[in-house]
Amino acid sequence: MNTVVDTKLIQALDSAHFLHPFTDFKDLNDRGARVITKAEGVYVWDSEGKRMLDAMSGLWCVNVGYGRKELADAAYQQMMALPYYNSFFQTTNVPAVQLAAKLASLAPKVGDRSFKHVFYSSSGSESNDSNVRMVRRYWDLLGQPERKVIISRNNAYHGSTMAGASLGGMSGMHAQGDLPIPNITHIEQPYYFENGKPGETAEEFGVRAAGWLEEKILAVGVDKVAAFIAEPVQGAGGVIIPPSTYWPEIQRIVDKYGILLISDEVICAFGRLGHWFGYEKFGYKPDLVTFAKGITSGYIPLGGVMVGNRVAEVLIEKGGEFNHGYTYSGHPVACAVALANIEIMEREHLVEGVRGELGAYFAKRYAELNAHPLVGAAETCGFVGGLVLVKNKQTKERFKEEDAVGMVCRAHCFNNGLIMRAVGDRMIIAPPLVMTHADIDALMDLIHMALDKTLVELKAKGLV
Numbered sequence: 001m002n003t004v005v006d007t008k009l010i011q012a013l014d015s016a017h018f019l020h021p022f023t024d025f026k027d028l029n030d031r032g033a034r035v036i037t038k039a040e041g042v043y044v045w046d047s048e049g050k051r052m053l054d055a056m057s058g059l060w061c062v063n064v065g066y067g068r069k070e071l072a073d074a075a076y077q078q079m080m081a082l083p084y085y086n087s088f089f090q091t092t093n094v095p096a097v098q099l100a101a102k103l104a105s106l107a108p109k110v111g112d113r114s115f116k117h118v119f120y121s122s123s124g125s126e127s128n129d130s131n132v133r134m135v136r137r138y139w140d141l142l143g144q145p146e147r148k149v150i151i152s153r154n155n156a157y158h159g160s161t162m163a164g165a166s167l168g169g170m171s172g173m174h175a176q177g178d179l180p181i182p183n184i185t186h187i188e189q190p191y192y193f194e195n196g197k198p199g200e201t202a203e204e205f206g207v208r209a210a211g212w213l214e215e216k217i218l219a220v221g222v223d224k225v226a227a228f229i230a231e232p233v234q235g236a237g238g239v240i241i242p243p244s245t246y247w248p249e250i251q252r253i254v255d256k257y258g259i260l261l262i263s264d265e266v267i268c269a270f271g272r273l274g275h276w277f278g279y280e281k282f283g284y285k286p287d288l289v290t291f292a293k294g295i296t297s298g299y300i301p302l303g304g305v306m307v308g309n310r311v312a313e314v315l316i317e318k319g320g321e322f323n324h325g326y327t328y329s330g331h332p333v334a335c336a337v338a339l340a341n342i343e344i345m346e347r348e349h350l351v352e353g354v355r356g357e358l359g360a361y362f363a364k365r366y367a368e369l370n371a372h373p374l375v376g377a378a379e380t381c382g383f384v385g386g387l388v389l390v391k392n393k394q395t396k397e398r399f400k401e402e403d404a405v406g407m408v409c410r411a412h413c414f415n416n417g418l419i420m421r422a423v424g425d426r427m428i429i430a431p432p433l434v435m436t437h438a439d440i441d442a443l444m445d446l447i448h449m450a451l452d453k454t455l456v457e458l459k460a461k462g463l464v
């Protein structure tokens with residue numbers, strides 16, 4: 001495959017015709033997009049031949065790394081046998097069935113909750129739309145149609161469709177498009193560095209932060225609340241890792257009021273936290289689990305919802321026709337690639353690696369960043385890591401938004417061959433699960449270099 005391209009020509013066509021997601025179009029046209037042309041293992045290359053260590057796994061999805069011939073072969077073979085057929089009219093296809101059964105076998109039973117059923121979509125956003133539909137249908141069927149309110153959290157990310165963006169807690173997204181849609185409301189996120197009180201331990205804060213859910217349930221009215229939705233670890237919001245006390249207290253509260261719990265694991269499932277599903281890491285009991293991204297390592301779009309027995313039994317036994325679904329629900333090619341992807345993860349013990357020695361090594365090396373003068377707190381959970389850039393380590397004084405420190409640091413990362421993402425003043429990573437010890441060492445050298453260069457630039461600007 002020819003990966004040599006005329007960068008200027010592609011950039012000009014890009015500006016002329018391609019409106020990018022989450023992008024200031026005019027600003028991008030002025031600079032020209034970076035053209036990514038090939039990838040192998042944990043590295044990507046741009047059209048100028050520059051190699052970059054992709055510490056974001058694309059966009060949290062390329063869990064098995066790039067260049068996996070097996071996944072391409074699975075897609076090819078399935079396309080030749082049956083590239084597409086719908087599953088609307090009492091028909092099914094083999095990969096969709098096999099994948100559903102496989103997912104059911106991978107999702108651990110917790111307490112009285114088990115997962116035998118899957119509802120497919122093609123993305124995380126669509127899956128969360130499906131969640132809203134299923135949750136409301138569930139309460140309707142139980143004769144409690146007034147239970148419609150879904151509680152989420154500020155700074156959560158649940159996708160970009162009308163329902164996904166409404167469930168999400170991104171004020172910038174709400175501001176464009178009259179969101180949230182009715183009957184979705186938010187509580188504060190469990191971000192200890194920002195919301196912890198002086199003298200309060202992380203564990204004390206975790207219980208207090210979970211308490212905001214109970215306050216909200218009581219404020220809305222217990223008989224109006226349908227569900228609570230949350231990511232195990234908030235990803236796009238900046239890798240916000242909750243204190244250990246948070247999830248057990250959330251579980252106590254949802255149980256007390258009988259509301260459904262939706263775990264949005266579009267990032268956290270498929271090994272990201274060292275388990276097949278993120279709820280295992282924290283030991284809670286969701287009723288619905290959203291997945292996408294890592295299920296195919298991003299090689300082809302696929303998403304869906306693991307539907308727990310509590311919801312599935314009602315939808316199946318009392319439901320009649322469920323008036324919802326997608327042309328590509330259970331797409332045979334996407335499901336075939338997902339099966340091959342899971343096979344790779346099992347054969348190479350990638351999930352165990354993140355949970356075991358490799359993950360521990362990553363955590364240890366990443367924690368060393370806490371010694372850097374710009375770092376307020378650096379934390380990991382499995383194979384996600386986040387750090388907050390601070391003006392003053394001792395007082396925890398933060399930079400101003402207009403200082404755009406994250407963007408300064410991100411530019412130094414790119415320029416030195418590292419893809420690390422900036423979210424405000426947080427720098428975050430989610431490296432491929434196939435990272436070796438040597439890759440982790442290379443990653444840490446690059447992060448240190450970027451932080452050092454950022455410090456020099458901020459000093460020159462008089463910001464530190």
Ligand SMILES: *Cc1c(COP(=O)(O)O)cnc(C)c1O
Nearest residue numbers: 123124125157158159264266267
């Ligand atoms: C990425 C993401 C989504 C949205 O997925 P898309 O495939 O982009 O629609 C939803 N929830 C979480 C937690 C995500 O990280």
